[in-house]
Amino acid sequence: MVEAAGIPTLCMTSALDITRAVNPPRAVFVNFPLGHQTGKPHQPELQRSIVRDALGAFETIARPGTIVELPYVWDANDRRWEETDYTANFLPPRPVKEDAETIEAERRARFIASAGK
Amino acid sequence: MPVDYIPRTRELYNAYSPYRWVENHDTPPWTPLKKPLAESKLALIGSGGILYRDQPRFHREDASYRRIPRDAVQADLGVWHFGYRTTDAEADHNCVFPLAPLRELAAAGVIGEFADPAYSFMGGVYSARKVREELAPQIADELKRAHVDAFFLVPA
Numbered sequence: 001m002v003e004a005a006g007i008p009t010l011c012m013t014s015a016l017d018i019t020r021a022v023n024p025p026r027a028v029f030v031n032f033p034l035g036h037q038t039g040k041p042h043q044p045e046l047q048r049s050i051v052r053d054a055l056g057a058f059e060t061i062a063r064p065g066t067i068v069e070l071p072y073v074w075d076a077n078d079r080r081w082e083e084t085d086y087t088a089n090f091l092p093p094r095p096v097k098e099d100a101e102t103i104e105a106e107r108r109a110r111f112i113a114s115a116g117k
Numbered sequence: 118m119p120v121d122y123i124p125r126t127r128e129l130y131n132a133y134s135p136y137r138w139v140e141n142h143d144t145p146p147w148t149p150l151k152k153p154l155a156e157s158k159l160a161l162i163g164s165g166g167i168l169y170r171d172q173p174r175f176h177r178e179d180a181s182y183r184r185i186p187r188d189a190v191q192a193d194l195g196v197w198h199f200g201y202r203t204t205d206a207e208a209d210h211n212c213v214f215p216l217a218p219l220r221e222l223a224a225a226g227v228i229g230e231f232a233d234p235a236y237s238f239m240g241g242v243y244s245a246r247k248v249r250e251e252l253a254p255q256i257a258d259e260l261k262r263a264h265v266d267a268f269f270l271v272p273a
Contacts, residue, residue: 001249001253001254001256001257002253002256002257002260002268003145003146003147003148004146004148005257005260005261006148006261007148007257007260007261007265007266007267007268008148008149008150008266008267008268009267009268009269009270010267010268010269010270011270011272012269012270012271012272013272015120015122016119016120017119017121017122017123018122018123021123021139021140021141022139022140022141023140023141023142023143023145024145024270025145025146025147025148029119031119031120033202034122034201034202034273035165035201035202035203035205035206035212035213035273036205036212036213037212037213037271037272037273038211038212038213038214038215038218038271039211039212039215039218040205040212041205041206041208041209041211041212042208042209044211044217044218044221047211047212047215047217047218048217048218048221048222050218051215051218051219051222052218052222052227054269055154055159055222055227055228055269056154058150058154058157058267059150059153059154064144064145064146064147065144065145082118082120085120085125086120086122086125086126086129086201087125087128087129088128088129090129090202091129091199091200091201091202092199092202094199095199100174104173104174104197107168107174107195108171108173111170111171112171
């Protein structure tokens with residue numbers, strides 16, 4: 001949609017099969033668990049390196065539908081995450097509506113309380 | 118080996134009507150980058166459910182989006198999404214919403230400018246039509262008005 005509107009796009013993914021199906025104009029794949037496309041928490045150098053390498057694909061991809069794979073490895077000694085990521089019982093249960101409203105009220109209250117400072 | 122997420126998603130959602138993937142078999146649309154990345158204004162969008170301060174949360178089937186100030190820091194941000202494990206994103210949003218890396222790459226001259234604001238939505242929208250007909254055109258309009266040269270998408 002955005003690409004068709006005249007702005008080049010790049011999609012950063014860690015789900016290769018889904019991205020192949022969706023077939024975006026440009027994509028970069030890193031084989032990390034879902035929710036970590038741009039790196040591990042509190043590792044700013046890794047995050048910057050992944051994002052920098054990914055953005056390089058804006059200048060290297062010449063054919064629509066290309067997916068560039070980056071060579072980053074989540075854990076060279078342990079690939080067990082691949083067996084369990086996004087399988088049954090992997091996700092915590094969704095909160096029921098009442099709990100969700102409580103969580104939301106508490107989250108927002110922190111900022112509303114500090115807004116006047 | 119890359120994980121096959123399509124069968125795993127089918128499994129997780131097997132209590133519901135069959136999950137139908139967006140499949141695009143045609144050649145994707147294409148717009149070349151008009152100037153080098155180092156001179157380009159780049160905007161970020163992430164679907165990880167990131168929220169800024171007291172912005173309202175996302176709801177089921179919610180195709181709305183939030184504008185996140187480019188200079189937001191960890192203490193400003195929350196995560197509202199039940200479709201992926203958010204523990205690490207809550208600890209450090211840069212895992213799925215790389216504000217800090219993009220600020221640093223702009224300062225280092227790798228990109229010309231990191232557009233303000235960045236955009237956030239919650240990727241658990243099961244209607245591809247809503248995303249295509251409601252969310253995407255609004256974002257495209259904002260990007261054009263802001264003279265953005267390149268758009269970086271991080272689907273969480």
